[in-house]
Amino acid sequence: MEKVDLYSQYQQIKDxxxxxxxxxxxxxxxxxxFGSMIRSSLSAETNTKKIFAVFIELAQNIVHYxxxxxxxxGSASQVGIGIIILREKxxxxxxxxxNFISNDTVEKVKLKCEKxxxxxxxxxxxxxxEQIKSPRKxxxxxxxxxxxxxxxxxxxxxxxxxIDPIDNSNSFLTLSVIFKKENQ
Amino acid sequence: xxxxxxxxxxxxxxxxxxxxxxxxEIKGESYPENAVAFYKPVFDWIAEAxxxxxxxxxxxxxxxxxxxxxKCVMDLLDLSEKYFSGNGKIEVKWYYKxxxxxxxxxxxxxxxxxxxxxxxxxxx
Numbered sequence: 500m501e502k503v504d505l506y507s508q509y510q511q512i513k514d515x516x517x518x519x520x521x522x523x524x525x526x527x528x529x530x531x532x533f534g535s536m537i538r539s540s541l542s543a544e545t546n547t548k549k550i551f552a553v554f555i556e557l558a559q560n561i562v563h564y565x566x567x568x569x570x571x572x573g574s575a576s577q578v579g580i581g582i583i584i585l586r587e588k589x590x591x592x593x594x595x596x597x598n599f600i601s602n603d604t605v606e607k608v609k610l611k612c613e614k615x616x617x618x619x620x621x622x623x624x625x626x627x628x629e630q631i632k633s634p635r636k637x638x639x640x641x642x643x644x645x646x647x648x649x650x651x652x653x654x655x656x657x658x659x660x661x662i663d664p665i666d667n668s669n670s671f672l673t674l675s676v677i678f679k680k681e682n683q
Numbered sequence: 684x685x686x687x688x689x690x691x692x693x694x695x696x697x698x699x700x701x702x703x704x705x706x707x708e709i710k711g712e713s714y715p716e717n718a719v720a721f722y723k724p725v726f727d728w729i730a731e732a733x734x735x736x737x738x739x740x741x742x743x744x745x746x747x748x749x750x751x752x753x754k755c756v757m758d759l760l761d762l763s764e765k766y767f768s769g770n771g772k773i774e775v776k777w778y779y780k781x782x783x784x785x786x787x788x789x790x791x792x793x794x795x796x797x798x799x800x801x802x803x804x805x806x807x
Contacts, residue, residue: 527716531693534714548747548785555714555749562716576716628795631757645750 516587519554524569524578530558537585541592545681549653550585550592553676556646557596558583565598566669588677591655595675605662605670612660612674615651623652655679684731687724695721696745700728705737713748722755729762738772739763743790744806746780760797767799774800781807 512520518540519533537554541547565579581598600608618626627648636644651658654676661673684702691697696711707728715721732739741763748756760775767773777793779786790803 527694531714535693552747552749559714559716559749559751624792628792631754632761635754645754649750649753 517584518587518592519583519585521584522582524571524580525558525561525565525583526571526574526578527562530555530562533558533583544592546678550594550678553594553650553653553678554583554585556650557594557674560646560674561596561598564600564604566601567599591677591679593675593677595673597671597673599665599669600672602664602668602670605672608672609660609662611647612658615647616657618651620652623648627652650674650676653678687728689724696748698725700725702728702732702735702737705732705739706742707732707739708742708744710742710744712746713752715752718749718751718755722752722759725755725759726762729759733762733766733771736771739766739774741773741775742778743776744778745786746783756793760793760799764797764799775802777801777803778806779803781805 519537521529521533523529534551534555537551538547541550544550561579561581561583563579565581567580568577569580570577579598581596583596584594586593586595615623615626627645630644630648633644647658655678656676659673659675661675663671663673665671686702687698687700689695689698691711692715694712695715696709696713698710699706699708701707707725709725713721729739741759743756763773763775777790779790787803787805794801794803
């Protein structure tokens, strides 16, 4: 049997100050538990609320839009699989989320990221207002097209959007944002 | 008609709908898995209350909500505005925790150019 070296993993996570790290099926339970963890571990920070809110948006993006899906035990609905990591750096926090997306949606995501990244906070506010008042695309649509706008409004700096082509049907999407430490 | 009381969970708010009194209260945190499905009973209630020409009072006392819940709140306010412009009696109260500037601003953003009685109040 291959030896499991947990000590080196432990050290790595510790050295990189990984506060939250999860890879797997993101159910509503997982999401709210990790949300609570973020709130309690960052309770001394002034921007905890923003980090919590962006964590929820990124995690729910995975739940709804990841192309890798899993049926949860005892549930009829499927949830998305992905990875989400919160790290602490010297003067900021970095929050990243990754998941597979179908190649047909790559352009749409890219354009939306470029659009929100080109806007300042006032323009983002106006765009949010415009989007929240526009009719839903479909009756069954779970989202409202507001997630990325909200993330851009709350984060410090642009949304870093990386798309790695994987095969004919899927690509891997990584979205990263940072939050400056305010109480330094 | 009986009073409907939806208990809060970790990710969904407490909702109290009292048809006879015409009151709707939404309190707590809102980031359910499917906001549209969660708020369906609330939309049904508003539809019935406006059809019955009730005098309606809506109270929001939310500490956090995600973007898909935010869209549902906007849709509720749109319906309220339509009712008001058609001479329906309706008023909205938006409560925010004393030191929560974000929720105060969010309330102001919602109030924006809505034409209906909309009061923003703090609570401790």
